[in-house]
Amino acid sequence: MASDNIINVAVIGVGAFGRNHARVYHELQQQGEPVVLTAVVDADVARADALAREYGVRAFGSVEQMISTRGEIQAASVAVPTAGHLQVARTLMEAGVDVLIEKPLAASIGEADELIQLAGSQGRVAQVGHLERFNPAVRATVPLITQPMFFEVHRLSVFTPRSLDVDVVLDLMIHDLDVVLAFVNSPVTEIRAVGLPILSGKVDIANVRLEFASGCVANFTASRVSTERVRKLRFFQPKQYISVDYGRQDVLVFSVDREGGLPGTPSINPQIKVAKPPITQEEPLHAELKSFLHSVRHRSRPLVALEDGRRALALALDIVATIQQHQGKIRLDQL
Numbered sequence: 001m002a003s004d005n006i007i008n009v010a011v012i013g014v015g016a017f018g019r020n021h022a023r024v025y026h027e028l029q030q031q032g033e034p035v036v037l038t039a040v041v042d043a044d045v046a047r048a049d050a051l052a053r054e055y056g057v058r059a060f061g062s063v064e065q066m067i068s069t070r071g072e073i074q075a076a077s078v079a080v081p082t083a084g085h086l087q088v089a090r091t092l093m094e095a096g097v098d099v100l101i102e103k104p105l106a107a108s109i110g111e112a113d114e115l116i117q118l119a120g121s122q123g124r125v126a127q128v129g130h131l132e133r134f135n136p137a138v139r140a141t142v143p144l145i146t147q148p149m150f151f152e153v154h155r156l157s158v159f160t161p162r163s164l165d166v167d168v169v170l171d172l173m174i175h176d177l178d179v180v181l182a183f184v185n186s187p188v189t190e191i192r193a194v195g196l197p198i199l200s201g202k203v204d205i206a207n208v209r210l211e212f213a214s215g216c217v218a219n220f221t222a223s224r225v226s227t228e229r230v231r232k233l234r235f236f237q238p239k240q241y242i243s244v245d246y247g248r249q250d251v252l253v254f255s256v257d258r259e260g261g262l263p264g265t266p267s268i269n270p271q272i273k274v275a276k277p278p279i280t281q282e283e284p285l286h287a288e289l290k291s292f293l294h295s296v297r298h299r300s301r302p303l304v305a306l307e308d309g310r311r312a313l314a315l316a317l318d319i320v321a322t323i324q325q326h327q328g329k330i331r332l333d334q335l
Contacts, residue, residue: 010039013080021077086111098125105309112310127302128309130178134287140277151218151235156226167203173222178312186214195323198225
């Protein structure tokens, strides 16, 4: 594909996540990116029609209908419920369409493996939508990583009646699992986890402790029944403490004064310097979709490939199983 060719894209599933994908593709198009939002697809035809009118595109009730009449689609975001990821992505990839699949990648490891196999056999670019990897604060932190040894991660959200078909681990915590797995780059050796259903039939609040082969330990708390919204990751490595605020898109680095360290302002303790790496604010979804389109255009491996999505999914499912074991131990169903 020539570098100046326009990429025609579609969004499959235009609920809360899908609407944002459509909005950002349209914004990128207006900003001069060589991309055109061409179609939206949703089983709720009225919802698809309404969004199609807003952006002046075609609406379809199924992927098959879109493919049969809009053969020029080169790439698509898959934002249907997780249970439909495999079927929709398979249809698209077999029709020659590159895909960005929202997280979690699939409903099971078997389905994730099938998606990976399909992408390989069909020669398709396939990316998973782990949005926080494209958060400017996370991207600014990657060059600072040396040997992380302890993480404290909090992701708290107010209750909304969306994504209640999955536990909070697969809904919210999976973002942080993916980021920490990328930062640590070491196998998980131990999982301890507890979780409780509060307002839904699934686990709404969970606390998890992971230990890695490297010796690193990570504590995660995720809640979708909080009274406040918090998205923070903090970690310690030799002679350094780094605090990442996903929402504010900023990073604070506290370093013990040493030669070659980050330049910074001395704190109350003169041996400790505080620095803020330069960050260019950007909506993570803009960065994610631009990265996906770059991979489509240049036939390159996505920054967050399906294998990354499988790794995060496998860990999340192991955590869910550990929570279920704990619930059995405390006989939660009898309380």
